[in-house]
Amino acid sequence: MARDSWYRLDNVGKFYSSQAGSSAQTVFRYAATLADEVDEGALQRALEKTVEVFPNFNVSLRSGMFWHYLEQAAQPPTVTRENLPICFGLHVHAKSVLFRVSYYRYRINLEVSHIVSDGRGTLSFFKALLQAYVQERYGAEGAPLEYDGSDYQKSEDSFDKYYERDKAASTRVPNVYRIAGWKDPADPTFLEYHLPVQRVLDLARSHGVSLTSLVIAAIICAIRTEMPRRDRQRAIRMDVPVDLRRIFESATTKNFFGLAYVTYVPGDEDEPLEVVAAHVQDQLKTEVQAENLKARMNHMIALEKNLALRFAPLFVKDTGLEIADWAASRETTTTVSSLGVIEMDESVAPYIREVNVLTSTTGINFMVCSFGDDLSIGISTVFSNLGVVRNFCRYFSSQGIEGRINTNKTGRGGAR
Template identity: 55%
Template sequence: MARRTWYRLDNIGKFYSSQAGRSSQTVFRYSAELADGIDPDILQHALDHAIAQFPSFNVHLLNGTFWHYLEQSDGRPLVEPEHLPICSRLHYGPKSMLFRVSYFRNRVNLEVSHIISDGRGAINLFKSLLHAYIAERYDVPGVPSDYDGSDSDKAENSFDKYYEKDKAGAAPGTKIYRLAGPIDRAAPTFMEYHVSASKVLGAAHQCGVSLTSYLIAAILCAIRDVMPSRARNRAIRVDIPVDLRAFFRSETVRNFYGMTYVAYTPAEIEADEDSAKTSATSPDAAGDGQQSAARTAHGNGMGGLLTDEPLADIARHVQEQLGHATSRERVESHMNRMIALEKNPVLRLAPSPAKDWVLELARFIADRETTTTVSNLGRVTLDERLARHVRSVSFLTTPASLNFTVCSFGDDLSIGISTIYHDLNVIKNLCRILAAQGISGRMNIAGVHVEKGASA
């Protein structure tokens, strides 16, 4: 019998493979709401087509002496009615498939383990799935695929290809604010907040910033309003995944991203009494009224009033930071620093169980050095002959703490929110901030603690 194709794990895949077999695994999920109910038979045909186009997703994770590795599966992935919690674990053992396709009413879902791909890579599989399904379901022939990479491009380990040891920079250090309160990693809460993309973009342009900078600023304000006074000397750090395909010539559908960040330490500015009162009571204060009022006080020692920095000013700070944070030099430095750990000679000679322990520890430390993460997938596009049958697209991920995932389809902007915290005040604050700018929307919520609260 011919030997099956096998793949080395990429740098990010090695980190996430240390979660293999555990109850908590990092999974991300795409969903699309279509015009009509899902036909399971046609969806199965579409999945067969998509996997034929992207076979590197149909793999098993196996244990090697020094590293885990991926082996091509000869099994046929099957679609299934949705019956598991969102982003449920995918790896149970050596025969586990590392992705899942499910459906519910008019919604189709693709869930993918971070072991095998990242958000930008796996969107190609999801778009191929939607393309094949819509083409058959609505008789739309002749639409070409918008992915034109070769088979070797798809499976390329771009981290190895572009690693430069001498460009691995040091990690900066500062005191970071972390959210507090009861958590439940086993039963996170997941939300999708759908708003008008054009309205958010319009509000961002009024501030002279990008949509990403505006949303990050709104999230910073939402977090600022739950911070106790004693913690306001700490920085709110927002980690931001950066697609490395934008900097290097890569069409890989495997993991290939780096991390950067922006940080904001809450600042107070002088205000006259009338504007301070307005700030304390306005919805734009972005939090519970009593919290905003408590922060507006005679505090400069000269009788002047202090109030929180407004959203527009924070958005401009974020925009400026992002310009530096997403430079090729900064992103390359982080990428090479990540790979340097993997290539440490002591770690390379250690058996895989020891590596798993070290990589899990590294991931735990990294998670504690951030407040939240914002991942913007950008615009999801389909040929207009296909797009007319899709209502919305959304994107979610397993939370390390509080995670935001953003994507748009047409004029629908989906803000995905996943959290291990029982307290949802940050999310409530974010909705209030956007509503104060004339941006309201609809919320889909799924979570054990939300459901318990709703039934109480």
């Protein structure tokens, strides 16, 4: 089958391409802990099979006169034993491949640049990789891939396809609280916080809210505890990425998400967490409505469609996009991404113990997913003071729900 030799960047990919070569590259990390130690040969064969299905991941970032673009890598990717810090930058030079697969003992890791894909698109690749590995390692019967889109559908720029200029609308930004404190960007802290899904779900239901609303409320209250009294009239504002594929019936594995916002002003008195969770739930119901997500998506794309920017030289675009990204980062306190329930085919699931997702950060970020009865919350932070993380974990302990934490703060290797 003939494959494209190059791909256009989607709207979000263009924004993240301005980070190329910098230490602030945005990288997702998916990890699965398996029942047995990883067989490198089986993983290499599985990776080669997966790239055949998802060729638009095996790419390098190249530069034209007006825009960056993605070019098919000349060589098939190679599995490596884990030897780099978590979410280490993927773009180093023009031939750098924008994803990597590594392993350590019982764990398989997939790291992907946000230039290539978002959380949901990367999940499709990761699940296909695990399925291929189980087939290679154990000879398990092959099940149909959950994702069976065509090459064209995988590489479609759905932002461009569904853009409607006259339906763009901005979101009013309040006076936002930004977490203060000493940062160590060169050596972030990465944590996996594991909780029993059913216990957390029961707690959420007892308060009449969803699990996601409860977790977001717990993060809000964890931040509130650390806020100076003088800042309590400022808004704790979170952006919550929402997958747009179902709304638009898109099968792309490129970036295609919208942003919902949750805003909470603590004020002088501490409301109970269950009250905060009810506020979060009410906001999310409105924020995730299709028309609101579409309006914000169109507003997000409008900058790229600006005629003056479109015909500006690449270095001018990169500078402009860096400024836009910096401005956007000052409009939120943190980001909470929820991938929901991760399901595996019954031929694959028995060989997997848990799944965790992390992302690189310039502040503090939360990635939430569940597999079986394991709720995994990946926390990335560059702050030296881990007060927010401690407050967050203490809430669940105070409710009689004991968790387990894996952490990495060495600058070498992965979370163990």
